[in-house]
Amino acid sequence: MKVDYIIVGLGLAGLAFTKELEKNNKTFIVFENDSQNSSMVAGGVYNPVILKRFTPVWEAANQLKIALPFYTELEKKFNKKYNHSLDIYRIFKSIEEQNNWFVAADNQQLSNYMIPKIEHTKIEGIVSNFGFGKLINTGWIDTKSLLNDYRNYLFNKKQLLKEDFNYSDLKIDKNSVNYKTIKSSKVVFCEGFGIKKNPFFNYVPMQEAKGELLIIYAPNLNVEALIKAAVFVLPLGNNYYKVGATFNWKDKTLEPTEAGKNELVEKLNTFINTSYKIVEHLAGIRPTVNDRRPLLGKHPTHSNLAVLNGLGTRGVMIAPTAAKQLYNYLENKIEIDKEYSILRF
Numbered sequence: 532m533k534v535d536y537i538i539v540g541l542g543l544a545g546l547a548f549t550k551e552l553e554k555n556n557k558t559f560i561v562f563e564n565d566s567q568n569s570s571m572v573a574g575g576v577y578n579p580v581i582l583k584r585f586t587p588v589w590e591a592a593n594q595l596k597i598a599l600p601f602y603t604e605l606e607k608k609f610n611k612k613y614n615h616s617l618d619i620y621r622i623f624k625s626i627e628e629q630n631n632w633f634v635a636a637d638n639q640q641l642s643n644y645m646i647p648k649i650e651h652t653k654i655e656g657i658v659s660n661f662g663f664g665k666l667i668n669t670g671w672i673d674t675k676s677l678l679n680d681y682r683n684y685l686f687n688k689k690q691l692l693k694e695d696f697n698y699s700d701l702k703i704d705k706n707s708v709n710y711k712t713i714k715s716s717k718v719v720f721c722e723g724f725g726i727k728k729n730p731f732f733n734y735v736p737m738q739e740a741k742g743e744l745l746i747i748y749a750p751n752l753n754v755e756a757l758i759k760a761a762v763f764v765l766p767l768g769n770n771y772y773k774v775g776a777t778f779n780w781k782d783k784t785l786e787p788t789e790a791g792k793n794e795l796v797e798k799l800n801t802f803i804n805t806s807y808k809i810v811e812h813l814a815g816i817r818p819t820v821n822d823r824r825p826l827l828g829k830h831p832t833h834s835n836l837a838v839l840n841g842l843g844t845r846g847v848m849i850a851p852t853a854a855k856q857l858y859n860y861l862e863n864k865i866e867i868d869k870e871y872s873i874l875r876f
């Protein structure tokens with residue numbers, strides 16, 4: 532078989548790049564071995580405001596201009612809703628936080644999202660003695676449904692192989708690569724934390740951050756917005772909520788842990804006063820680079836090997852922009868923005 536591209540990994544990074552290839556009529560084959568599941572478990576939230584300090588997220592407004600139409604196109608393609616727009620209510624801890632909110636809402640970069648007002652709405656099941664700050668133009672992408680649909684679609688078209696990509700079987704020539712019976716012009720590696728096993732790109736400084744989440748059933752919690760306090764509570768419908776997420780920089784295992792669950796429950800109980808049942812416990816590893824920027828570019832010596840990684844905590848917003856940049860670099864020789872480029876290492 533002869534293709535333009537081999538793609539390794541079909542999380543958000545692989546999906547975004549593959550979609551770019553489809554749009555440009557390139558041929559490709561994808562390898563996916565279910566060894567990582569960051570994109571599958573993610574909260575999927577897009578929000579251009581850092582809710583700890585009320586500061587702008589790096590490049591978020593620009594990334595959203597590309598990301599939102601990207602998800603709309605996929606909704607049309609599969610005739611399904613993935614983008615759920617949702618306001619965010621940030622619980623204030625103090626009067627000082629309320630004051631900081633007003634100052635931040637004045638910032639031109641944030642005024643599209645932060646409402647300069649203190650919300651005193653009573654929400655059944657939620658404790659908020661200092662009220663809420665409300666964010667608009669935010670929401671979440673159902674990444675799990677989207678990836679499942681996209682994987683099925685490619686599998687049915689025989690463009691997805693559900694197997695390991697074994698690096699040792701890759702033979703690299705000057706203008707092409709051979710992998711078993713496949714000849715390809717290029718390989719793009721999109722393995723998330725799996726990059727650690729990639730002998731061509733494992734030199735990049737990844738600081739993987741494991742995250743755990745709970746799905747709870749809370750019949751008396753009457754919440755229609757995303758509530759953010761020590762953890763977020765994201766309404767999924769029918770009284771189910773996603774609660775997350777932890778950050779663990781040491782544990783590199785994929786499994787949910789008792790400690791992770793206890794941390795989430797403890798934090799949740801600081802602002803929820805209604806009963807709930809835990810129905811699922813999930814974990815994944817965020818592919819985070821030490822400077823919190825993405826990783827795009829070619830291998831320093833093998834120019835037909837490229838990488839799309841480092842989406843960190845914000846894959847939903849970054850992936851579509853990153854994929855476009857990488858595609859334009861590989862096909863049209865347009866330089867990648869410095870902050871996205873692997874050349875910084």
Ligand SMILES: Cc1cc2nc3c(=O)[nH]c(=O)nc-3n(C[C@H](O)[C@H](O)[C@H](O)COP(=O)(O)OP(=O)(O)OC[C@H]3O[C@@H](n4cnc5c(N)ncnc54)[C@H](O)[C@@H]3O)c2cc1C
Nearest residue numbers: 540542543544566567570574575576696723725742846847
């Ligand atoms: C708990 C948690 C909550 C999160 N919440 C949010 C959020 O609310 N909003 C947001 O934007 N982001 C969130 N993220 C971050 C987001 O999930 C990541 O930025 C994004 O999913 C990374 O996508 P990726 O495709 O780079 O990596 P991954 O999703 O890890 O995908 C890599 C894929 O490559 C495959 N693979 C690896 N090696 C091989 C191989 N050798 N052969 C074949 N296949 C291989 C893996 O199986 C995997 O499917 C969260 C992450 C976690 C863990």
